[in-house]
Structures are given as structure tokens and as C-alpha cells.
Amino acid sequence: MAHESTYKPNTGIERWLDERLPLPRAMHDQFVDFPTPRNLNYLWTFGGILTFCLVVQIMTGIVLAMHYVPHESMAFDSVEHIMRNVNWGWLLRYTHAVGASMFFIAVYIHMLRGLYYGSYKAPREVLWILGVIILLVMIATAFMGYSLPWGQMSFWAVTVITNLFSSLDAIIPGLGTTLVEWIWGGFSVGGPTLNRLFSLHYLLPFVLVGLVLLHIWALHVPGNNNPTGIDIKTKDDAVPFHPYYTVKDGFALSVFLLLFAAFVFYAPNYLGHADNYIRANPLQTPPHIVPEWYFLPFYAILRAIPDKLMGVVALFASIGVLALIPWLDTSRVRSTRYRPLYKPFFYLFVFTCLALGYLGAQAAEGWYLFFARIFTAYYFIHLLIVMPVVGLIETPKQTPGSITDDVLGKAGGGGPTPEAAPAAPEKR
Numbered sequence: 143m144a145h146e147s148t149y150k151p152n153t154g155i156e157r158w159l160d161e162r163l164p165l166p167r168a169m170h171d172q173f174v175d176f177p178t179p180r181n182l183n184y185l186w187t188f189g190g191i192l193t194f195c196l197v198v199q200i201m202t203g204i205v206l207a208m209h210y211v212p213h214e215s216m217a218f219d220s221v222e223h224i225m226r227n228v229n230w231g232w233l234l235r236y237t238h239a240v241g242a243s244m245f246f247i248a249v250y251i252h253m254l255r256g257l258y259y260g261s262y263k264a265p266r267e268v269l270w271i272l273g274v275i276i277l278l279v280m281i282a283t284a285f286m287g288y289s290l291p292w293g294q295m296s297f298w299a300v301t302v303i304t305n306l307f308s309s310l311d312a313i314i315p316g317l318g319t320t321l322v323e324w325i326w327g328g329f330s331v332g333g334p335t336l337n338r339l340f341s342l343h344y345l346l347p348f349v350l351v352g353l354v355l356l357h358i359w360a361l362h363v364p365g366n367n368n369p370t371g372i373d374i375k376t377k378d379d380a381v382p383f384h385p386y387y388t389v390k391d392g393f394a395l396s397v398f399l400l401l402f403a404a405f406v407f408y409a410p411n412y413l414g415h416a417d418n419y420i421r422a423n424p425l426q427t428p429p430h431i432v433p434e435w436y437f438l439p440f441y442a443i444l445r446a447i448p449d450k451l452m453g454v455v456a457l458f459a460s461i462g463v464l465a466l467i468p469w470l471d472t473s474r475v476r477s478t479r480y481r482p483l484y485k486p487f488f489y490l491f492v493f494t495c496l497a498l499g500y501l502g503a504q505a506a507e508g509w510y511l512f513f514a515r516i517f518t519a520y521y522f523i524h525l526l527i528v529m530p531v532v533g534l535i536e537t538p539k540q541t542p543g544s545i546t547d548d549v550l551g552k553a554g555g556g557g558p559t560p561e562a563a564p565a566a567p568e569k570r
């Protein structure tokens with residue numbers, strides 16, 4: 143949001159730098175004095191929590207990489223060496239492994255917050271799309287990281303997922319196989335595969351840093367959305383980011399850290415799979431190959447489709463379709479708070495994602511498969527049909543006149559909805 147700079151350089155050095163590289167001014171205007179809606183709830187603290195998670199993953203990852211050996215015959219032992227011999231190695235590794243799970247818990251809450259309050263609607267489409275790209279890169283990074291301990295689950299997860307590309311053989315015979323062998327660097331998953339997964343796992347977090355900077359830039363042009371979905375209209379509707387939201391974000395982060403620490407210190411392996419403590423064995427397939435919990439909904443979608451190629455298409459479509467949400471939602475108000483018809487569908491969608499997560503961990507047969515198919519269908523029906531249609535037929539509730547009116551309990555001052563509702567300025 144373009145707002146007048148309030149930065150005052152006090153010392154000679156500050157004035158000197160301000161005329162050459164006004165970085166302190168940018169930081170002050172964007173993170174200290176930035177006008178932020180006064181009514182943000184705790185769901186808005188997850189962006190800061192996510193930034194924290196990214197920093198923790200990079201810092202612990204860099205030190206882990208000093209002791210880890212990306213070689214098929216040494217990787218597994220080097221991880222055990224970190225756990226047993228390296229000073230504080232167990233803490234570094236558990237923080238990194240649990241940290242990946244915490245990162246995904248936070249990102250899913252962050253996305254559902256955006257979905258509920260319509261934060262993807264104009265003028266925040268680019269911000270949302272950058273989020274979807276971030277999610278894709280996060281998925282790729284976590285997948286590659288999971289392969290590195292070279293345990294049974296690492297090895298077979300890499301085998302299953304890289305083999306997905308062989309489905310392209312159904313379009314051009316030989317294309318898929320060639321592609322998979324190129325990715326493997328050989329005729330099966332092996333040393334060269336591990337080495338390139340390590341290289342990319344080190345690279346992608348820095349790509350994420352760049353994407354997150356763009357994401358925050360795209361956020362600071364229109365400014366934050368808020369639980370009412372109404373734009374800031376007067377000075378009273380906003381407060382400076384510091385100290386109001388630095389304190390709120392700091393408190394939320396502390397609570398999040400309690401949960402993080404509880405896992406690291408009391409249940410560090412709870413979210414992982416025991417089979418990954420068995421050394422990778424290309425001659426023995428584990429009875430159940432399951433991905434980490436945060437991939438389970440996508441895994442359920444993949445297995446719900448009987449055809450291999452179409453399963454892969456559905457898998458990628460389930461993420462790709464998220465980028466279209468700003469145009470699939472036809473509602474004239476942003477926040478689901480004022481959408482009586484859409485609200486139950488929103489919760490049905492959340493339930494669908496949880497159900498797919500549960501089903502992704504079960505064997506793909508019988509009733510499990512049946513329900514996986516039903517929920518996969520609803521996942522797409524919700525985004526491609528429910529969102530556009532409900533937005534068109536629903537009459538939203540009256541929105542408050544302003545953010546301040548809402549905070550002070552003067553609901554309904556905004557005039558009749560929908561025509562006069564200033565909630566979502568975009569055209570249908």
C-alpha cells in the first residue's frame with residue numbers, strides 16, 4: 143500500500159545511507175509503520191510463523207549438510223552419525239524433520255484462512271498465485287529432503303514418484319521411460335539419483351526465499367485483507383504494524399514453538415514412518431509405501447484414478463486448479479462470514495481434504511478406495527462448480543460499513559448488500 147514514509151534518519155550514517163540505499167527506510171515503511179487492518183485475528187499470524195519455519199529449515203539444513211554424505215552407501219550411516227556422534231546432531235536433525243511437518247501444518251492453515259476470507263480475490267490474485275507456486279516448491283523440497291536418509295521409505299517413495307513420469311509412455315511410447323531414466327541418472331533409482339536430489343534439496347529453499355519476498359511484496363501493494371473482507375477506508379481502520387502485530391505475531395509464534403518443541407523433545411518420530419530406520423533395500427519393497435502425512439490427500443487423489451496417466455494428471459490438477467480460484471469464485475463479497483450459502487460448502491471442503499488425508503494412508507482397495515473416489519470428485523466439484531455457482535446464486539449478508547464499525551459492533555452500517563457493498567471492488 144502506498145503510504146507516506148514516516149522514516150526519519152537520526153544519525154549522520156543513517157542520512158548518508160538513506161541517500162544511497164534507503165533499505166532502513168523500506169524496512170521501516172514496510173514492517174514498522176505499515177498500515178494494517180485493526181481487526182486481524184490469530185489466523186493472520188501464520189505468515190510470520192511460516193517465515194520463521196523457512197529460516198529454521200535453512201539454518202538447521204545448512205549445518206546438517208556439513209555432516210551428511212550424499213552417497214548411496216554412506217547416506218544412511220551419515221544420518222546415524224549425526225544422531226549419535228555429532229554434538230547436538232540429534233537436535234538439529236529432529237528440528238529439521240519435525241520442522242518440515244510444522245511448516246506444512248502452518249501452510250495449510252494459512253491457505254484455508256485465505257480461502258475462508260477470500261484473500262485471493264482482486265486485487266490479491268498475484269499474491270495468491272505466488273502462494274500456489276510456493277506450495278509446489280515446498281512440496282518438491284520436502285519430497286527431496288525425505289529421500290536423503292536413504293531408508294526404505296526414502297528409497298521407495300523416490301521409486302514410486304519418479305515412476306509417475308513413465309505414464310507419459312501412454313502418450314508417446316518411450317518418452318516416459320527416457321525421461322525417468324534421465325531423472326534417475328541410470329536404469330534404476332541409485333547413487334546418481336540421490337546426489338541430484340541432495341543438490342536440488344539444498345537449492346530450492348533459496349528459491350523459496352525469493353518467492354516469499356515476491357509474495358510479501360505482492361501483499362504490501364494492496365495491503366492485508368481482513369476478516370470482514372472490506373477495504374481500509376479511514377485512518378481509524380488501520381494500526382501501524384509495529385507494535386500491534388509484532389506483539390501479536392510474537393505471541394502466536396511462542397505458542398507455535400511450544401507445539402514444535404513438544405514434538406521435537408517428546409515425540410520426534412511420531413510424524414514419521416518407522417520403516418525409514420531400515421536401510422534402503424532395492425530388492426525388498428515395503429508392504430505399504432506411504433508418503434509423509436502432508437502429502438496424503440494428494441496421494442489419495444493419485445490412487446483414486448484407475449488409469450496411471452489420468453491419476454498423475456489429477457494429482458497435478460489438484461494443485462494447479464488452486465491457481466484459478468481467484469476467477470472461479472464469483473461472489474461479490476470476499477469473506478465467507480457474510481456468505482450463508484457458501485459457508486457449509488467451505489466446511490465440507492475442509493472435511494474433504496481431511497478425509498482424503500485419512501484415506502491416503504489406507505490401502506487403495508474396497509470401501510477406502512470407494513470413498514477416496516467420492517472425495518476426489520468433491521474436491522474438484524467444489525472448486526470448479528460449487529465456487530462459481532454458489533457465488534452467482536447467493537445473496538450475501540449485509541457487510542458492516544467499515545472495519546471500525548465492525549470492531550465497535552455497529553454491524554450493518556454499510557448499506558444494503560450486495561449493490562452498495564464495498565466489499566469486493568472487482569467486477570464479476
Ligand code: HEM
Nearest residue numbers: 186188189190192193253256261273274276277354366367
Ligand atoms: C513459505 C511459505 C509462505 C510464507 C513464508 C508466506 C508468508 C506470508 C506472509 C508473511 C503473509 C502476511 C501475513 C499473513 O497474512 O499471514 C502472507 C499473506 C498471504 N499469503 Fe502467504 N506465505 C506462504 C505460503 C502461502 C501459500 C502456499 C498461499 C496460498 C496458496 C499463501 C497465500 C497468502 C495470501 C492470500 C495472503 C494474504 C492474506 C490476507 O491479507 O488476507 N501463502 N503470506
